Amino acid sequence: MRWSRAFIPTLKEAPADAVSPSHKLLVRGGFIRQVAAGIYEFLPLGLKVLKKIENIVREEMNKAGAQEVLLTVLNPRELWEETGRWALYGEELFKLKDRHGRDFCLGPTHEEEITDLVRKEVKSYKDLPLILYQIQTKFRDEKRPRFGLIRAREFLMKDAYSFDTNYEDAKKSYELMGQSYERIFRRIGLKFLRVLADTGQIGGKKSEEFVALTLYGEAKVAYCESCGYSANAEIVPLSKPPVEEEEEKSLQKVETPNTRTIEELAKFLKTRPEKIMKSLLYLVEGKPVLVLIRGDREVDENKLERLLGTDNFRLATDEEIKAILGTERGFVGILNLPPNRVERLIWDNSLYGVKNLVVASNETHYHYINANPERDFEYGEFYDLAEVKNGDPCPKCGKPLKLSRGLEIGHIFLLGTRYSEPMNAYFVDKNGKEKPIVMGCYGIGVSRLMAAIVEQSYDENGIIWYPNVAPFELEILPLNMSDETQKQVAEKLYNQALERGIDVIIDDRDERAGFKFKDADLIGIPIRIVVGRKAKDGLVEIQIRKTGEKIDVPVDSALDKFEEIKEKLLKET
RNA sequence: CGGGGCGUAGCUCAGGUGGUAGAGCGCAGGCUUUGGGAGCCUGAGGUCGCCGGUUCAAGCCCGGCCGCCCCGACCA
Missing domain, CATH: 3.30.930.10 (Bira Bifunctional Protein; Domain 2)
Incomplete structure (x- = not known):
């Protein structure tokens, strides 16, 4: 080309x-x-x-x-009715009618x-x-x-x-x-x-x-x-952590003004998020459900969906929290929970065995510190609901996971x-x-x-294609098209490359060198042969897009060198 | 579907308080230049997303619509 x-x-x-x-x-x-x-x-x-x-x-x-x-792209509705997916696929299905009014969809x-x-x-x-x-x-x-x-x-x-x-x-x-x-x-x-x-x-x-x-x-x-x-x-899966061995301190109510997030609360109390019980009020099919999880953890809503058996749930809004629990976001907790307001309490495994917890009591601007299981509150059913984090134990061997x-x-x-x-x-x-x-x-x-x-493969100048999928394997780039020697050497290399069956492009535009280099970098051809001043001495330069490496080679061996570099590049992923 | 942002030349963008639209790049012609998007000269290119309203006058103000992007929920 x-x-x-x-x-x-x-x-x-x-x-x-x-x-x-x-x-x-x-x-x-x-x-x-x-x-x-x-x-x-x-x-x-x-x-x-x-x-x-x-x-x-x-x-x-x-x-x-x-x-x-x-x-076919065009699928008749009847086929999709058989599996119930005409309705189930819902809005994501592109639907249309033919001139007779028959329903079709574009196959997803x-x-x-x-x-x-x-x-x-x-x-x-x-x-x-x-x-x-x-x-x-x-x-x-x-x-x-x-x-x-x-x-x-x-x-x-x-x-x-x-x-x-x-x-x-x-x-x-x-x-x-x-x-x-x-x-x-x-x-x-x-x-x-x-x-x-x-x-x-x-x-x-x-x-x-x-x-x-x-x-x-x-x-x-x-x-x-x-x-x-x-x-x-x-x-x-994340299972229950081992029970903390820590002396139980006495329960204490403390004023915690305007601590609405775990970070603010931890900072205010000079403790770690791991010591805070986070309570999230969800509305599941319209009914309030309280999910309890350790402060340093996030709920994985995919896990929650599997547990609940429905995807019809969401976090309650600030207004809904107030209406249901009579408190404000940031101060929802299991202590002094108004009776019969919450349908279900769900405990995440992460909270198991944590001692001297910070727990909210549904009283705005107050928390309890040093709350302990059995003494101050009762555990409910535990489930695995937390998002996996870097360093969590591998379910197979227990070593830290990477994310x-x-x-x-x-x-x-x-x-x-x-x-x-x-x-x-x-x-x-x-x-x-x-x-x-x-x-x-x-x-x-x-x-x-x-x-x-x-x-996976680019830099600030453009794309770097892997040879097997590059739009061209090789670019021949004569720097100065008004230089007859350069032009001839480039043309010769181009024709030889074509004969060898190499997928090659020659930048034969009458443009400045820098302009062509920028374009070459951008479209990301993995290997290029630059034909410049040294062409008159029988040398051209091979450049490797990925490394920026430049190698002077005799014109006659340039294409052999190209094949060699290509093979090498194919071995590196 | 919830929240936010944007829509002016091919691209990136500028256009205080309303007065009939600009720049850089790109494009066309010319001269110079040729190892990292060069320089100078000349020129073409716009229903200012669409519809309606206010006004003597709307890119700018008001209303509606459309489109595109981002965050969230969801997917190869």
């Missing part, structure tokens, strides 16, 4: 509404453009990267024996359609196992699209579905996909974790997420460097018969008996991957 003819609209400044590095740099580098919130166009450079990622995914899927199909995922296809065609155990996949644009009317390609409403996804005769085989398919995913993410140069996940509303028996470690991203993962345990933070933010790039589910049963996807087994097909489903956010790669 010749840059002079290429459609690569780079921008000196990032659009004001871009926040995350991948969003800024992909727009600035001319890879993508925004059309509406969460809806993006892929320009030539962006499409090249997307296709390279897509092909790696495709190769690995095929290698694992999965077969590619292309399902394809369990229904694939199950429909398979139930019609697969009748016998002889047709199984089967793994089908597609790489297709999905549509989800997200509550909040965000960070460019990281959370879009229209995005490219690879979704695979496995069909087996029993759980044992289904587990094999699941594991096959899991290994395939690991190979895919390694091939595109990502640092990632494979973590245990909540099966959530998709349901099923087992689920793992693949999380790219990035600053931007909604996934919080905990991992143990000692035993290898790793899980989505929201499912890491990291990340971006969910893949998710695999062992579904079971959640879709096959309601949709009547049955097969006949060896004994002539009908049984539901055991399914799995496996997703990779392909367009999101592109953003994840950038989030």
Whole structure:
């Protein structure tokens, strides 16, 4: 490709509404453009990267024996009614009508359609196992699209579905996909974790997420460097700590004016948040529930949701606290709790065994200090509700856990018969008996991957692509196009590179050196050959984008050197 | 869906108290320049998000709507 003819609209400044590095740099580098919130166009450079990622995914899927199909974007309502998801998916489903008034949606995922296809065609155990996949644009009317390609409403996804005769085989398919995913993410140069996940509303028996470690991203993962345990933070169990061995002091009421937060209270009383009982008033389906947790801890609302069995809950407002308990936020506690106002008391494990606690008594501007269990208050039922923190004990080996933010790039589910049963996807087994097909489903956010790669690999000048997914592997950059020698050497190298099958771009624009360097850094081609003054002495300079390294090499060996450096770069992730 | 912010040239932004719109970058032409987004000259480019209201006069004031971004709850 010749840059002079290429459609690569780079921008000196990032659009004001871009926040995350991948969003800024992909727009600035001319890879993508925004059309509406969460809806993006892929320009030539962006499409090249997307296709390279897509092909790696495709190769690995095929290698694992999965077969590619292309399902439809437009899905009829009837299919979604069968599983109840027309209503359940709710607002997130893009819905529309055809000219006859029939309802359709734009597919956000394809369990229904694939199950429909398979139930019609697969009748016998002889047709199984089967793994089908597609790489297709999905549509989800997200509550909040965000960070460019990281959370879009229209995005490219690879979704695979496995069909087996029993759980044992289904587990094999699941594991096959899991290994395939690991190979895919390694091939595109990502640092990632494979973590245990909540099966959530998709349901099923087992689920793992693949999380790219990035600053931007909604996934919080905990991992143990000692035993290898790793899980989505929201499912890491935290048990009761050992009982504190501390002499019980006498209960005392103290004035604590205007201490509304744990920090203010701890500072005022010259104690630590660990010694304070935090009481949070929730309204669960409209009914007051008091959650008690240690002051240094936060409630993990995912855990709370699992305990309550509903997502219909929220913290009470200041006004509601006053109406229900007659006190103000900051002074809610279990001492002197007005009778029959709270439906349920829920204790978090973190509070177990803590001595000489600071406890509020529902009297504004007062707290009690040195409250102790049994003597001053009674324990209730304990549950695991706290958010995991850095250094919490690993549930497997007890060593301290590490916590990291990340971006969910893949998710695999062992579904079971959640879709096959309601949709009547049955097969006949060896004994002539009908049984539901055991399914799995496996997703990779392909367009999101592109953003994840950038989030992990950029600097202040631009993107640094891993060679396997770079829009071009090599850029040839003649510094001065009006210098005949430079021009000729660059052209010669360019043609030789093309002959060798190298994915190469030559910046043949009649621009100043600095201008071209800035663009080269921005679009992030991993290796470039700079043709400058020394060209007349038969030397060119190889520059490595990632390290900034510059090496003078004879023109004749430049492309060999390029291959060598590329191989080296592919080994470093 | 709750809270907040923003909408003026392709991009980033400026436009006290209302008087008919500017800068830098980019773009076109020219000269100079060629190892890190250079300099000078000339020029093109705007329904000031949309609709309505107040006013002799609205980018600016008032009302409504739309769009985009951020934080929270939720998701590949």
